[in-house]
Each structure stands twice: as C-alpha cells, then as structure tokens.
Amino acid sequence: MQVSCNNVTFVYDKKDPNHYDALKDINLEISKGEFVALVGKTGSGKSTLVQTLNALIKPTSGYTKVDYFIVTSDKKLFKEKMKELSEDEVKKNKKLYLLRKKVGLVFQFPEYQLFSVTVLKDVMFGPTNFNLTEEEAKKVSIEALKSVGIDESYFNKSPFELSGGEKRRVAIAGILASDPDILVLDEPTAGLDPDGKKEIMEVIKKVHEKGKTIILVTHDMDVVMNYAKKVVVLNDSKLVKITTPHELFDSDDIEKYSLEIPTLYKFKKLLVKKGYKKDLSNVYDFNSLIEVLGK
C-alpha cells in the first residue's frame, strides 16, 4: 500500500478548553495509481487529513504512512514503527524533504503563493530546493510547464500577468517539477470558470495517466463524477464511506452527508421516485441519460 492512514486522530490545540478533534480515528488505504476524491462538508477534516500526507500536520495519535515514511507526533509509536523498517528507511525518515518530494501538495488557491519574477523561476524554486543543479532544475521545470499547457512564450513573463487559470496551472507545474509520486490537490477547481476547470482537470488526468496517484479534495461533484474512480467521504472529522462516484450519487448517503448531488443524478432520482417506466440503472452521464429518455 502506497498510502495508509492508521487510526489517525488530530487535535489542533489540546490546551484550548474548547479543543475538538479535527480528525477522529481515520483508517484509509490508497494504492499506487489510484484517483481518489476526498469529499465532505466544510470543516469535516478533508484539508487536515491530506496535510498529514506530507507531515505539515502530524497526527496526535495514530499514524499516516507513505511508502516507508511514518508521520505521527506520538513518539512512542514512531519508535515502534521504526523497528519495522530497514536501516536505510529509518535514515530517510529523518529527512522530511524526501517525503515532501514524494508527496506534492497543491493548496487551495495556489496562485496566491506565486512569488518569483518570472514564471520559469517560480517553477524552478521547488526542484532547486530539492538539490538539483540550476541546469537540471531548469530542464524539469520546462517539462512541467509544458505538461500543464504553458508554452515557452510565458516563461519569462511575471506570474502576475497571467489569468487565474493560467496562474493555477503554473502553481501546479511548480509541484510537478519535483516529480512527486503522489499529487494531492486541495480544491483545484474552486473559483475557475467552466473552461478553466476543464483545463485544470485535464492536466490532472494526464498526470494520472502517467501512473501517479491523485488525491483530490473537492466540493465539486461534477469533478468527482467525471474524473474520480474512488470517493472517500468525511463527516464530522470521521471517515464514513469509501465508495465509487456512481454508487455514492445513486445512494441516499449523498443527502445524509450534505454533499451536492449532481443535477443529473437529482433528476434521475426524481424520475425513479415518480415511477418512470424505462430502466435508468445504466445512466451515469449526460449521454447515457439522453439515450434512455430519447428511446
């Protein structure tokens, strides 16, 4: 298993009398090459959970494991887990940047974190910090920019001259340039128009096709419907469901966890409820719906 969360619990500030568990006993496994969407209402713990993947947040108890990296603030548990690893792996566990290189995390509104004078320099920042030479960093950065559809004419522009969608693609390139095995994106489509959304999602799809693991935090159920293969539902800091998009939208869980049901499925449910005569069980997208209705 490439990624696993094992009884992960996280409390933001234990000293605070009003403290609450942001994550409660989360167990989850993700294999290499999966495309997973993490959904749940605001404050359900989605962003907190993904931040344990590269140790920006360390579980208060339990641990997150990425390959042989163990992330926890429970020192006793950490020591125990180290015993299961080879000497080399234990050494690597002390070098946090190796984990950060493995797990690329794209935050909400990543374009607000662009800071360099040029697009290319901004993307080069990551790989340079991961000990590549200037020349190597340049090479991988150019590749990363091309993979997100930013062409050469943009390389020497200031990132601030770009549109919102372009900036976001540059920010994603900044993460891809470090060649992570796992790409984690927190709300990558928030605030983009339909075209911008599609561009970003097609970039992510391409990265997935190269064999990378994709973990996506999103409220956008159209994105879940059209791209994800597996859906993990969080509710009130707990993991409540692991399923597929189609099953989730067809079930009643969707209302229970106050997730947005795509209009298509809403309509499908109405038809079923009102006793529509034709079989709708194979309807999962717009074309399949029209196919049945138009017959």
Added chain:
Amino acid sequence: MKEAIRVEHLYFSYEKGVETLKDISFNVNKGEYVALIGHNGSGKSTLSKLLCYLLPADKGQIFVDDIEVKEENESLLRKKIGIVFQNPDNQFIGSTVEDDIAFGLENRNIPREEMVRLVHEFASKVGMIKYLNKSPDELSGGQKQRVAIAGILALGLKIIIFDEATSMLDPEGVEDIKKLIMEMKKEDPELTFISITHDIEEAYISDRVIILNKGEIFLDGKPNEVFQKEDLLKSIGLDIPFIMKVKSSLKDKNVQIPNEINNIEELSDYLCK
C-alpha cells in the same frame, strides 16, 4: 427612486490600450437578484470593484442608490453597498471570528451593545456562533467564508455583491447562505443582490442574468430568455442549465418537450405522466 444601481457608458483599463470594460450601461432595480456571469477575465470582478469604488472608473458614471460613485462620496457609499470576495484568506482581518464580524460595525460608530447583538445574530445566521473565539488558522476555508459573509450582512446594507462568495462552501453552506439572503430580501424587499457566479444553475433561478464577454455586455435579460440562446452562448463557450440541455438534446431526437416546462421537477412529472 426605483433604481439601486445605474451604470452609464463605463470604461476601465488596467493597462493602456487594453480595455477591461468597454461602454457598459445597465440599471438594476431595487430588490432585484442579478446573476452576473461570464468567463474569468470577462470583467465581472472588475465591474463589481468599480460599483463599490474599490477601483475608480476611467470614463462613464455609476450611481448607487442615487449617489454618484466618486471619491467625495466614498464614506456614503460604504453605507450602501458591500462586497464579499471568493478567497476568505484575503478577507480575514480580526484575530477571532467575533472580532472579524465586528470590524465593519466598529468603523460605523455603532453602540457597543447593538454591535455585540449584531455580531451574535449574524454569526448564528451563518452557523458560526460556536466558533466566536476561534482564530482564522483554526477554521476551514468555508468557515472563513461564512465569517466574511456575516461581516458584510451585519452592516445592514441595501446592495450586496457576492463575488463567488460561496465558492468555498459545501452545498449545505451554499443552501444556508441562499436561504439567508432570501429571508433578508423578504424582510426588506428593496435589498438588491448581485451574484457573480460560474454556477449556471444558480443563474437560472435568479431574477435576471447579465452576461459579460471580453469587457462588454453580451446578453442581459430574464434567465429563461437568456438561456434560450444556446448557440450564442456556446459561441462564447458558456454552458446552459441542465434542463435546457436535456430539452434541446431530446428535441434532436424528435422528442418534443413543451416550452412551459422549466425545471427538473416539471420535466420529471411530464415524463412520468
């Protein structure tokens, strides 16, 4: 006066030679719920900033509740019109939720007791009453956005603009805020609400849709009329509401759906007859 906003021949450029807004003119009546849609870069957000005098126009005039939008009137305008943006991190000013909601009120010389009452009332309306003492770093993006919304709604303004203000909220959150706006509109039928959105389904249920394209008004009218123009919308790469899409695809398959069917409830009733 029935007009909440009047815009006359408005022009704006960020850089010389590139017109972000070109000859924009429209009126918004008091009490209208307007959806302003268009691509990123179409000028929607720029227009909203001009309306609130966060940016000065290059040419043309804007009147908000009959007050001309210009420097001398800035403090008057702040009492009339307010805006909530999409990224909550850029809008959190206070060190706690309570401070943040109070910030705008403090600038208005509202007596302390009244202020405390308003902060509590709106914190509870947006579902953040439990978090009054929390600092922004303990809140999720959506929670911060709720706080920003409460801060503007508490001011009792006549015109409110949401610039993708609910983009970070979960559906329940979006629904809560929609209900809250509708309640406020019921209490004050003259409350004018402008929603800048990419959500075509939301635009479909508004009173009026204004579509901007490349800095110009492309279409302006009732949702039903505007979204009929499928080919025109497609030509600028905009989507149409689900119900319209279904009707038009079925028409291609020679299944005629009567014109008066305008939402999925009605369509499902019709198909199950």
